Amino acid sequence: MTQSIVVQVGQCGNQIGCRFWDLALREHAAVNKSGNYDESLSSFFRNVDSRYDDPANIPMGSGKGKIKALKARAVLVDMEEGVVSEMMKGPLREVFDFQQLITDVSGCGNNWAVGHKMYGTQYREQLSDVIRRAAEFCDCLQCFFILHSMGGGTGSGVGTFILNLLEEEYPDVYRFVTAVYPSAEDDVVTSPYNSVLAMHQLTEKADCVLPVENQALMDIVNKIGQAIPSARTGKKTFFPTDVKAGSAIHTGDGGLTKTSEEKPFDSMNNIVANLLLNMTSGQVPAEAESNFLKKASTLIHTGVDPHQVKDQKGTSLYLGVTHQGIMTFHGSRRTQLYKWPQIKRIIFEGKMFILHVSTTEFCNNIKSSCQLIEKLSCQKFSDGHYHIVNHS
Ligand SMILES: Nc1nc2c(ncn2[C@@H]2O[C@H](COP(=O)(O)OP(=O)(O)OP(=O)(O)O)[C@@H](O)[C@H]2O)c(=O)[nH]1
Numbered sequence: 001m002t003q004s005i006v007v008q009v010g011q012c013g014n015q016i017g018c019r020f021w022d023l024a025l026r027e028h029a030a031v032n033k034s035g036n037y038d039e040s041l042s043s044f045f046r047n048v049d050s051r052y053d054d055p056a057n058i059p060m061g062s063g064k065g066k067i068k069a070l071k072a073r074a075v076l077v078d079m080e081e082g083v084v085s086e087m088m089k090g091p092l093r094e095v096f097d098f099q100q101l102i103t104d105v106s107g108c109g110n111n112w113a114v115g116h117k118m119y120g121t122q123y124r125e126q127l128s129d130v131i132r133r134a135a136e137f138c139d140c141l142q143c144f145f146i147l148h149s150m151g152g153g154t155g156s157g158v159g160t161f162i163l164n165l166l167e168e169e170y171p172d173v174y175r176f177v178t179a180v181y182p183s184a185e186d187d188v189v190t191s192p193y194n195s196v197l198a199m200h201q202l203t204e205k206a207d208c209v210l211p212v213e214n215q216a217l218m219d220i221v222n223k224i225g226q227a228i229p230s231a232r233t234g235k236k237t238f239f240p241t242d243v244k245a246g247s248a249i250h251t252g253d254g255g256l257t258k259t260s261e262e263k264p265f266d267s268m269n270n271i272v273a274n275l276l277l278n279m280t281s282g283q284v285p286a287e288a289e290s291n292f293l294k295k296a297s298t299l300i301h302t303g304v305d306p307h308q309v310k311d312q313k314g315t316s317l318y319l320g321v322t323h324q325g326i327m328t329f330h331g332s333r334r335t336q337l338y339k340w341p342q343i344k345r346i347i348f349e350g351k352m353f354i355l356h357v358s359t360t361e362f363c364n365n366i367k368s369s370c371q372l373i374e375k376l377s378c379q380k381f382s383d384g385h386y387h388i389v390n391h392s
């Protein structure tokens with residue numbers, strides 16, 4: 001039996017956290033019909049006797065004890081107080097332990113350094129204390145989930161400060177980070193700088209990072225929004241094949257209609273909450289990490305150069321770079337893949353980009369590996385177009 005602690009930092013981290021706990025409770029309510037406090041509940045929740053101010057854990061025992069009151073294994077941190085205090089007035093207020101909150105008033109003004117250097121140092125002891133409190137309620141703490149934005153000062157600065165602290169104080173406990181990247185239209189001018197500064201920390205200190213891009217979330221929400229007309233219009237619900245009916249972007253009544261209390265980021269945050277719960281359900285962190293990496297390695301559409309390339313026949317195509325190698329695309333169809341082990345050299349000669357590829361040829365059905373050097377060169381013209389020439 002293992003437990004995880006969620007550390008939600010800044011406005012974005014706390015808002016996503018809120019959707020996460022809401023969904024986790026709904027899922028447990030749907031599955032746990034007996035109302036017993038069992039192993040799966042104990043991974044994210046404590047069962048407490050709420051008659052006391054500082055309620056102690058009710059031990060799980062054989063897993064047949066009834067649920068009294070559930071407390072989330074969560075630590076809430078924000079250098080502004082608005083979001084957290086609103087959460088403490090909202091429907092989830094009973095779920096959070098008010099002794100595991102840290103807030104200040106002024107926020108970090110979207111400045112990584114203020115969060116990391118100033119507030120981080122100032123709140124170090126307090127952060128360490130509340131995290132220890134949450135950790136001491138666990139029998140076998142296995143994982144910290146840190147939720148934060150990369151663009152905000154508190155999220156990027158204090159979030160990565162906490163990551164360092166966790167590495168120092170709990171080196172053997174997994175550190176999973178869900179990091180929300182700003183979209184290109186983000187109105188916070190410092191968000192790209194904050195993201196770069198925070199990313200450096202993530203690469204060094206996190207065991208696993210789930211990068212979430214706000215633009216992608218917005219696109220998904222819009223796509224689902226278009227596919228699912230409002231229930232109030234009385235129109236028949238229609239789901240195109242690429243949008244699943246169960247794509248829970250709305251919670252509220254658990255259905256697909258938007259409720260009046262829903263806030264602007266809720267639909268986007270529900271997608272992240274779903275992702276996190278799916279990733280963690282029934283898995284120990286090591287398993288979740290390995291499954292996550294397996295999934296990540298199947299995502300091929302990374303780094304496609306937006307400039308068109310032309311082959312010898314003048315056909316337009318695009319070049320893409322992925323974990324597998326360098327590939328060419330004709331429209332959205334992949335036409336060639338030069339795998340990294342095949343690529344022997346990449347050279348730039350002025351405007352020429354030359355790729356030396358070793359290919360395996362089949363001669364008389366006998367597989368003989370011929371070191372055939374295929375030279376692919378592409379010339380970049382002043383208008384940004386490439387010309388690709390095959391010298392093989
Ligand atoms: N997906 C998502 N993004 C959010 C949410 N709230 C803010 N953001 C994004 O997060 C970035 C701003 O970070 P915040 O989390 O608001 O900032 P903060 O961590 O509270 O830091 P300071 O306010 O500077 O102290 C912007 O890129 C926003 O678009 C949210 O609830 N969901």
Ligand SMILES: [Mg+2]
Pocket residue numbers: 010011080107108152154
């Ligand atoms: Mg804030």
